[in-house]
Amino acid sequence: MPTLRSATANASSVAVGTPSPAAASTPRSVKRRLTPGRAGELPAASRHTSPHRSPHAGTGTVCMPKLLSASPKSSRKRLYGDLVAAEKPKWNPRDAAQMRAVKEALHVATVPSSELVCRDNELRRVLEFCKASVEQEKAGSLYVCGCPGTGKTLSINKIKDSLVCWADEMGMETPDSLAINCTNLANTSEIFGKILGKFQNRKKGSSKLSPLQQLQSMFSSKDSAPRRMMLVIVDEMDYLITRDRAVLHDLFMLTTCAFSRCILIGIANAIDLADRFLPKLESLNCKPLVVTFRAYSKDQISDIVKHRLKGLEYDVFEPLALEFCARKVAAASGDMRKALGVCRSAVEVLEARLQDSPDQELGIVTFDHMDIALSKAFKSAVIDSILCLPQHQQMVLCALANTFQHCKKKATTLGELNKSYIEICRSTQVPAVGMLEFSNMCMVLSDQGFMKLGQSKEDKLRRVTLQIDSSDITFAFKGNRFFQKCLEQPRC
Numbered sequence: 379m380p381t382l383r384s385a386t387a388n389a390s391s392v393a394v395g396t397p398s399p400a401a402a403s404t405p406r407s408v409k410r411r412l413t414p415g416r417a418g419e420l421p422a423a424s425r426h427t428s429p430h431r432s433p434h435a436g437t438g439t440v441c442m443p444k445l446l447s448a449s450p451k452s453s454r455k456r457l458y459g460d461l462v463a464a465e466k467p468k469w470n471p472r473d474a475a476q477m478r479a480v481k482e483a484l485h486v487a488t489v490p491s492s493e494l495v496c497r498d499n500e501l502r503r504v505l506e507f508c509k510a511s512v513e514q515e516k517a518g519s520l521y522v523c524g525c526p527g528t529g530k531t532l533s534i535n536k537i538k539d540s541l542v543c544w545a546d547e548m549g550m551e552t553p554d555s556l557a558i559n560c561t562n563l564a565n566t567s568e569i570f571g572k573i574l575g576k577f578q579n580r581k582k583g584s585s586k587l588s589p590l591q592q593l594q595s596m597f598s599s600k601d602s603a604p605r606r607m608m609l610v611i612v613d614e615m616d617y618l619i620t621r622d623r624a625v626l627h628d629l630f631m632l633t634t635c636a637f638s639r640c641i642l643i644g645i646a647n648a649i650d651l652a653d654r655f656l657p658k659l660e661s662l663n664c665k666p667l668v669v670t671f672r673a674y675s676k677d678q679i680s681d682i683v684k685h686r687l688k689g690l691e692y693d694v695f696e697p698l699a700l701e702f703c704a705r706k707v708a709a710a711s712g713d714m715r716k717a718l719g720v721c722r723s724a725v726e727v728l729e730a731r732l733q734d735s736p737d738q739e740l741g742i743v744t745f746d747h748m749d750i751a752l753s754k755a756f757k758s759a760v761i762d763s764i765l766c767l768p769q770h771q772q773m774v775l776c777a778l779a780n781t782f783q784h785c786k787k788k789a790t791t792l793g794e795l796n797k798s799y800i801e802i803c804r805s806t807q808v809p810a811v812g813m814l815e816f817s818n819m820c821m822v823l824s825d826q827g828f829m830k831l832g833q834s835k836e837d838k839l840r841r842v843t844l845q846i847d848s849s850d851i852t853f854a855f856k857g858n859r860f861f862q863k864c865l866e867q868p869r870c
């Protein structure tokens with residue numbers, strides 16, 4: 379299988395000569411050879427660049443409409459299908475340029491160049507709203523909320539570009555835009571100064587009025603109101619929350635002035651912010667359109683990562699490894715930033731392994747690499763506290779994990795748990811503590827919130843339920859031989 383370099387070399391050689399089977403097997407190199415001289419010539423060109431035919435590629439005269447009509451759609455489709463199904467060239471993680479490209483594609487700061495995936499609905503709603511405002515030259519407000527890492531900032535920035543393109547295409551005056559990140563403001567009311575500065579083209583007036591008052595008076599008369607619409611994006615709006623929420627109210631109320639030209643998009647992470655300030659806005663007759671960005675699901679996380687890596691010619695992750703990451707992140711938060719961080723970290727694990735053993739065969743990111751990256755990322759507070767417990771209490775937790783995870787029980791009794799604990803002590807050759815001490819240990823674990831102990835006259839009959847996820851226990855002891863033995867499948 380060719381490496382990226384050899385595949386690229388082949389691709390460029392076929393552009394001026396005969397295609398080699400290796401080059402024909404890489405979709406990207408094929409795509410390059412298929413690039414027609416003029417729009418609309420793609421099908422003819424594709425026919426002539428089939429690896430099974432003598433190509434005219436590179437001659438610049440590949441368009442032959444006759445042959446195009448002679449080529450039935452189905453056979454063209456089959457040809458494409460064959461080429462796409464062909465195996466990709468292997469990634470060479472030791473190649474610095476390739477490694478850089480992978481890390482860059484996975485970097486949170488890298489804005490995907492193509493269209494955004496998994497946010498179609500949200501993008502459509504926001505864009506439609508903005509288009510209507512521009513068309514009707516009518517101010518309006520939108521409130522975008524969702525947990526961190528759900529693509530709010532990225533999506534709204536894309537909207538800004540799409541709106542300008544659309545207005546341009548429609549022959550309308552393109553709206554001006556201003557993006558403010560509230561984390562950069564020295565104080566909450568500075569926001570009005572920023573907006574005013576943009577409307578006044580940064581010329582500072584000598585008015586005695588506050589920036590907010592100037593904006594209000596500007597938008598209240600036809601003569602002073604600006605002509606051009608302005609898209610004002612206020613990101614990280616959570617920072618504008620004051621006790622009376624006056625700044626937020628004043629900000630949104632700017633869109634209700636008779637001659638306002640603002641299309642205001644406020645973006646916040648706090649889901650409940652809407653409940654806290656929307657009722658008041660509603661009573662002031664200024665209810666923004668609310669668009670909620672839900673946490674990404676497992677499939678969406680996986681799709682986004684794949685989409686970001688689409689430009690690369692090679693596979694970076696084993697499918698199972700990527701799925702593992704997507705599943706974990708979706709279950710924890712659905713935060714794309716976290717998912718990208720874990721993926722990059724897994725790439726670094728592979729990189730470190732290759733550096734440690736130069737003879738190791740090249741490979742892609744596997745389940746094991748991902749497992750390590752996830753462990754680093756999700757070393758949670760619960761896991762930390764499990765790791766800080768005394769050894770016998772940790773063994774009780776193993777007994778609990780065995781009962782609830784392996785034996786799939788929902789509850790047990792202190793007596794049964796004690797038997798399971800003694801079994802573990804026997805298998806690891808650690809002397810077990812007596813029943814009274816065991817019962818005390820369980821009370822300590824109960825006080826710390828690891829488990830719940832019911833009431834009963836007889837200690838042994840007290841009901842025991844687990845209060846943490848049993849997978850946290852197995853996760854905490856991963857890689858520890860002693861505890862792996864404690865967690866071996868018991869007889870249920």
Ligand SMILES: Nc1ncnc2c1ncn2[C@@H]1O[C@H](COP(=O)(O)OP(=O)(O)O)[C@@H](O)[C@H]1O
Nearest residue numbers: 486490495526527528529530531532682714715
């Ligand atoms: N749909 C998506 N496609 C590609 N990358 C995404 C997508 N959603 C989020 N990301 C990535 O996750 C990062 C965090 O997204 P961001 O828009 O900043 O989230 P939020 O503003 O909701 O906290 C972005 O920088 C981007 O790299």
Ligand SMILES: [Mg+2]
Nearest residue numbers: 530531532613
């Ligand atoms: Mg953001």
